[in-house]
Amino acid sequence: MESDDDFLSNMSSEDDAMHDDSDNGLLSGGEDFDDFEEEPDDIDIDIVKDVAADDKRKHAYEVDFKVYEPRDLDRQQEELMDEVNMILEMRPEDAAILLRHFRWNRERLIEEYMESPSNVLEAAGLGADVVGLPRLEVIPGFTCDICCEDGEGLETFALKCGHRYCVDCYRQYLTQKIREEGEAARIQCPTTDCGRIIDAKSLSILVTPDLSDRYHELLNRTVSLERYLHYYNRYANHEQSAKLDKDIYTRTEQKMVQLQTSSGMSWIEVQYLNAASQALQTCRQTLKWTYAFAFYLARNNITEMFEDNQKDLEMAVEALSEMFEKPVSDLSEAKMKVDIMDKTAYCNKRRVILLEYTADNLAHGRWTFNNDHNLASVVTAKPAANARP
Numbered sequence: 001m002e003s004d005d006d007f008l009s010n011m012s013s014e015d016d017a018m019h020d021d022s023d024n025g026l027l028s029g030g031e032d033f034d035d036f037e038e039e040p041d042d043i044d045i046d047i048v049k050d051v052a053a054d055d056k057r058k059h060a061y062e063v064d065f066k067v068y069e070p071r072d073l074d075r076q077q078e079e080l081m082d083e084v085n086m087i088l089e090m091r092p093e094d095a096a097i098l099l100r101h102f103r104w105n106r107e108r109l110i111e112e113y114m115e116s117p118s119n120v121l122e123a124a125g126l127g128a129d130v131v132g133l134p135r136l137e138v139i140p141g142f143t144c145d146i147c148c149e150d151g152e153g154l155e156t157f158a159l160k161c162g163h164r165y166c167v168d169c170y171r172q173y174l175t176q177k178i179r180e181e182g183e184a185a186r187i188q189c190p191t192t193d194c195g196r197i198i199d200a201k202s203l204s205i206l207v208t209p210d211l212s213d214r215y216h217e218l219l220n221r222t223v224s225l226e227r228y229l230h231y232y233n234r235y236a237n238h239e240q241s242a243k244l245d246k247d248i249y250t251r252t253e254q255k256m257v258q259l260q261t262s263s264g265m266s267w268i269e270v271q272y273l274n275a276a277s278q279a280l281q282t283c284r285q286t287l288k289w290t291y292a293f294a295f296y297l298a299r300n301n302i303t304e305m306f307e308d309n310q311k312d313l314e315m316a317v318e319a320l321s322e323m324f325e326k327p328v329s330d331l332s333e334a335k336m337k338v339d340i341m342d343k344t345a346y347c348n349k350r351r352v353i354l355l356e357y358t359a360d361n362l363a364h365g366r367w368t369f370n371n372d373h374n375l376a377s378v379v380t381a382k383p384a385a386n387a388r389p
Helices: 004-024 030-056 070-088 092-101 106-115 117-124 167-180 200-204 209-263 271-294 301-324 334-363 375-380
Strands: 155-158 164-166
Touching: 070 092, 070 106, 070 209, 092 106, 092 117, 092 200, 106 117, 155 167, 164 167, 167 209, 200 209, 209 271, 209 301, 271 301, 271 334, 301 334
Parallel strands: none
Antiparallel strands: 155 164
16 A cells, blocks of 8 residues: 555646646647637626626516606596597597596406497496587576576586586586595586586586696596505405404304304314314405505406406305304204315315416516506505515
8 A cells, every 4th residue: 555655746746747738738839828818708708798687687576667747647548538439439538438437448448338338328427329519508598407597698508418507507516526525537417316427528618727627637646546446445355354254263263162062063073164264364365465466467368367366266265254154053064064165175276276376477477567657656555565466
């Protein structure tokens, strides 16, 4: 066996030989030396480029916001009104009323209008006859039903519903609605039980310019808040329902004890109520945050599938919650027990499907997020900005 000194001596000799080979071969020629030195530089440049590209690459969950001025909202509304006007051939003012009725969902408006135009117009407060421009008229012998004025040359106004009043009464009515009540999008005819909506064109010939400006300002606020309120109300409803479900769970514990006493079930046999209660609270928590997540999603086919899964889970949760309100006598029935167990399993399954669908699309960057929120939407939606899906 070689000694340690011999081993180290041999290693030193091999290193010297390798060093000599390097001096005589790889580093002997100028070209080889230059090539050897340039390669690391190229690699360094590529690494820097890759790092810079990674820094600029945006993650799927990063959302940009853009602040819109009121004039930008006006422009967007006018574009939507023009599109609906071209397809349905109606006045832009009437198209605006329809769009507000359908919460600016153009596709849904056109789809339902094509199926039943008269029903859509009536529901939106327009009525079937929406042809013709609004104008002031002097009607001989006319008496205003509000102020009883019947003077000669009295200017009057009426919507397509035919309810006519003098211009002064109309102006006072609109001033009260806009300035005092803050109403704009759904100002109706002054006649009781008449649902005809006053359009922007009619209002512009009845009120002063400053009141008209206030009217359009309120309309812009409606546009910026409607979408937020749609999702926030559902978020808040599930949050409140989750609190109520906790109370139901407390009562359920009492019912579990009563079931053991009245029906002779064991503690294990009544655990299906405990499992159902836990499923309710977990699903409520998931549903609550899906609405915060959906607020930032742009509408497309993937979003529609997400909403279908969301709706399916929501309906199942409401059905299971309703079962919990049954009296103890009903809960002791074998069929009710099976129904609750089935619905509990279904809720848990639909919850997993919804979460997996959301996570998969997020991981593959398929979600498209809205980045066209105006300032009012961003400020109002701030509590939901940190929402987790």
